[in-house]
Amino acid sequence: MPNLLLKDLPRYECLLEAAKEFPDLDPSACEAFLHLLRTGDESARVVEANLARHNITQGRFGVLMILVNRCAGDTSTLGPAELADAAGVSRATMTGLIDTLERDGLVTREPDTVDRRMMLVRLTAKGRSLLGEILPDHFKNMTLLMSPLSEFERQTLVQLLTKIQAQAIKFTAPVSAAAV
Amino acid sequence: MPNLLLKDLPRYECLLEAAKEFPDLDPSACEAFLHLLRTGDESARVVEANLARHNITQGRFGVLMILVNRCAGDTSTLGPAELADAAGVSRATMTGLIDTLERDGLVTREPDTVDRRMMLVRLTAKGRSLLGEILPDHFKNMTLLMSPLSEFERQTLVQLLTKIQAQAIKFTAPVSAAAV
C-alpha cells in the first residue's frame, strides 16, 4: 500500500505487493510518478532556498523575470492579466503578488489612461537590481543540482519528461495547448 | 533570457543565447530543470483533479493514506506530530489538515489519556470508504499518465530522478537523510 508524496517513498517491492490488493495499481507507473513528484518538490526547494535569502519567493521572482523578458526597454509595462497568463496563475493571485512586489518597491503600478480597466505594472530599478544580485547564484544552483547527470542523461530526461507533459496536457483539455 | 516555471518553456536555442549574457547559466541544466518542475507541476494537477472530484486535496488525501498504512487495525491511531513527520509538513500545518478532515467526518480526534500532551487521530469508516471510492481512478490516472513511457523508460526516469534527489539532499542538510 503506497504512501503518496510522503517523506518515505515506497520501494518497488512494496508496490508489487500493493498491486495484489489494487488491480488498478501499476507498480512501475506508480514508482515513476512518485519519484517525479518528489524530485520536482525537492528541486523546487533548492532554488527557493536561494531566493529566500533575498527575501523573495518563487512566484514573485517569476513576475520579475516576466517583466524583464517582456519589457525590452525600461519604460515598458505589462498588465496584471498578461502577467497572470504568463505566470500560469489566476488574475486574483496576481493581484496579491503585485501587491507585495509594489509594497517592497520592486514594481510600480499605475492606471492605464488609454484603457481605463487596466493597471500597468513596471519593473523598478530596485527590482532590476535585485534580479542582478539573485541570478548568478540562481543559475549556479540549478547547474549544481543537475551536475550528477551527463549531457546525454539530461537530454534523455528532457525527452522522457516531454512525453509525460504531452500526456498530462490531454487530461487538462486544450487550455495549455499554446505551450512552447 | 529564460522564464522560470512559466507557461511557456524557453527553447534550448533561447537558453544558448541567454548563456552569452549570463556566464553562470548552463543551458542543458536549465532546460532539464525547467522541464522537471513543469512536468512535476502538471502531473500533480492531473491527480489533484481526480481528488477534487471527491472534494479532497492532495494534502488531506495523504493524511488518510498514512492512517490506512500505519494503522493495521481499525482501532489504531496516530498523533499529529507523527502524521506531520510522515507527510513532510510542519506540525502547525498538520493541525489545519486534521481540522478540516475532522470537520468532514473523515477522521476523529481525541485526547490521549496516557500522554496528556497528545491527541490521537483515527480514520473513520467514512474516511475509509472515501478512499475506497478514490483509489481506483487515482491509480488509473497515474498509470495513464505514465503510459507514454515503456517499462525501460520508466526505470531510466527513476534512475535519473534518483540522482537528482541525491544531489538535492546535499543542499538541504541532513534533515531528509532518512528518506528511503
Add this chain to the structure above:
DNA sequence: GGCGAATAGTTAGGTGGCTAACCATAAACA
C-alpha cells in the same frame, strides 16, 4: 445610440504551506 457580452482588476472567503510563540505535559538531570 443603446443594450448585452466580454474583459480587467480587486475583494471575500477558503485552503494549505510556513515560522515563531505559546501553554501544557513529559522526560532528563542534579
Add this chain to the structure above:
DNA sequence: TGTTTATGGTTAGCCACCTAACTATTCGCC
C-alpha cells in the same frame, strides 16, 4: 524532589494559491 530541557498541539500572522462575485470599462451588435 525540584529544576531544566524536550516534546506535543495549537494559535497568530504571513504568504500563495484557488473560485466566485463584484464594479467599472470596453467591445460588438442591432
